[in-house]
Amino acid sequence: MSEKIIYVDNAATTPTHGKVLEAMLPYFCENYGNPSSVYSLGRDNRQAVDHARGQVAKALNCLPQEVYFTAGGSESDNWAIKGTAHKLAAKGKKHLITTAIEHHAVLHSMAALEREGFEVTYLPVDENGLVSAASVEAAIRPDTALVSIMYANNEIGTIEPIAEIGAICRKKGVWFHTDAVQAVGAVPIDVQAQNIDMLSLSAHKLNGPKGIGAFYCRRGVLPTTLIDGGAQESGRRAGTENVPAIVGLGKAIELATSDIASKAAKLSAMRDYVIERIMKNVPEVKLNGHPTKRLPGNVNFSFKACEGESLLLFLDMKGICASSGSACTSGSLDPSHVLLAIGLPHEVAHGSLRISFGVQNTMEEAAQLCDILENVVEEVRRRSPLWHKNNNEINK
Amino acid sequence: MSTMYSAKVMDHFANPRNVGELADANGVGEVGNAKCGDIMKMYLKIENNVIEDVKFKTFGCGAAIATSSIATEMIKGKTIDEALQLTNKAVVEALDGLPPVKLHCSVLAEQAVKSALSDYYTRQGVDPTPIIGCMSDDCHACSCEGQHE
Structure with missing residues (x-):
């Protein structure tokens, strides 16, 4: 058993930054007032909430009054999708457009609307996970209420052509929502320049606390x-504002977006090191996701003849926290819908491993991870009846 | 380290018994499919009605590795009749339990043994069906299958 943990599952969640926790602490036992109260204890907290709203607005380049605090990314996604559908249904707009690789907060919101009688178009993606802006344009109809396309994919890290899609939606007069939960703090975002009408974000993906997020909604766009x-x-x-969490979100997004370029450089150096080294040293491995249009911290491999949960259990025994898109880890019987959507056969999707770096990771950890991963893949393959077959095929 | 699995499962996952292939096997069975995410292949060396040696290879999750590993331990040195008595329930009990979503792995282990024994009978020129029952090619008894398609 390893004494030290290497946490490389930052796409799942991140540790709360010390400065974020420090900013939050006074709002539990000292400044506990309700921001809606008239006395100063409450009014101070109103200011704290407004300050955080300003920090989020600055990060997105929007107005503070366009930022609403929510319980997280899932609530923001639900609000954008269900709120828009219900608002515009009155105008006869009962069609929504999204992609096959969205987070379940989006896909299941869409499915709920389908059960109510709305129609949803699920755009396919290419083998790298990219949706084409042209396919979005072609899918828009006179009765289209909303286009909802994720900024960057949580599993394979592919970054979608958001500005292009935003321009098309604006031109066509269709509201455009993006689930940017993985992107905020990782890539520069400008909701005005990119013509984004609605955006979802979550604090715990950017070293903030869990259970708090924000919903950006452009002036004039009014989902129910x-x-x-x-x-x-x-x-x-x-709902009474979760003041400490809101303060934490404000601080976290300020820290995460203050120097995106150097943070991205640090993460992508670790990412590229792992990709290069594993692709070189391990046979029969495939990199999932786009080779260049990719989140700086995301690595996603499929190891032939390996099953993902076995990889994760071994890595866990060595103190490494990662994740997989295999059925066994998804709680369902099918592997990840994202990996299937990019065209992976089931057995290849079962052998996927996602490594997602965060600001707290180091190059030393990336190297240790590779040392361990190379051995783990070999051990999982030693047990696999599929590996033998593959070898025979290769050696023919 | 805390996991979803019992200590026994983790022991068999970390140190699986009887991994590999048998060049002189006279009964080989393979169950499951890659689409489901589990394939077990079992090799038996049977002499005078006794399982003298057994090896396995499994593509699958921790539970799939552990159930195959412990199943090989439970049938090694046993007679064919004894091996045919191996149930998925006995496999689960020997592992101190499995999470409910992983119970189908124990069914696969039982089937892998039966599939290999079935192959042994076929090679001996004996119709295995009356002895072992109908062996399906894929994981029909596996609880996941019905929900799959």
Whole structure:
């Protein structure tokens, strides 16, 4: 058993940054007032919430009043999709467009709308996970209410042509939402320049706390509300504000977006090292996702004749935390819908491994990870009846 | 380290018994399919009705490796009749339990043994069906199959 843990599952969640925790702490026991109260204890907290709203707005290049705090990425996705559908259904717009590789928060929201009678177009992606802007344009109809396309994929890291799609949607007068949960803090985002109408983000993916996110919604774009109640968030998202978490999100997004270029350079150096080394040293491995249009911290391999959960268990025994798109780890019986959508056969999808680097990782860890991974793949293959077959085929 | 598996499962996963192939096997069985994410291949060397040696290779999750490993231990040195008595329930009990979603791996282990014994009978010129029952080519008894298509 290894004493030290190498955490390379930052696409799943990230450790909370020390400065973020420090910013949050005063809002539990000292500044605990309700931001809606009139006395100063509450008013101070109102200021703290507004300050965080400004930090999010700055990161996205939008107005503070266009930012709404939510419980996370899933709520923001639900709000954008269900809220838009229900708002525009009154105008006879009952068609939505998305992709086959979205997060389940998007796909299952779409499925819920289909059960209500809405129609959804699921655009395919190419073998690298890219959706074409031309296919978006071709799918838009007079009754299209919304285009929802993720900024970057959580499994394979592919970055979609968001600015191009945004321009098309704006030209066609269709609202455009992007699930940017994996992208915020990893790549520069400018909602104005990229013509984004709605955007979902989550704090815990960028070294902030869990259970808090934000929904950017451009002025004039008014999806119906999801959570009705008090007048918080300009009357559009009820519920007493989670002040410490909101303060944490503000601090986290400020830190994550203040120097994206150097952070991306650090992460992509580790990413490229692992890709190059594993592709060189391990036979029969495939890199999933786009070779260049890719999140700086994302690596996704398929190891032929290996099953993903076996890889993860071995890595866990060596103190490495990673993830896989195999059925055994998804809780369902099919491997990841993303890996199937990029055209991987089931057995190759079962052998996938995702490594996602974060700001706290080091090049030394990347090297240790490769040392261990090379041995683990060999051991899993030694046990595999498929590896033998493959070898025979190769040696023919 | 805490995992979803019992210590026994993790022991068999980390140190599987009888991994490999048998060049002189006289009964070989393969069950499962790559689409499901589990394939077990079992090699038996049978002499005088006794399983003298057994090896396996498995493509699959931790539970699939562990059930194949312990199944080889449970039938090694046993008679064919004894090996035919091996049930998936006995495999699960020997491993101190499996998570519910992994129970189908124990069914595969039982089937892998039966499939290899079936092959042995066929090679001896004996119709295995009355002895072992109908062996399907894929994981029909595997609970996942019905939901798959």
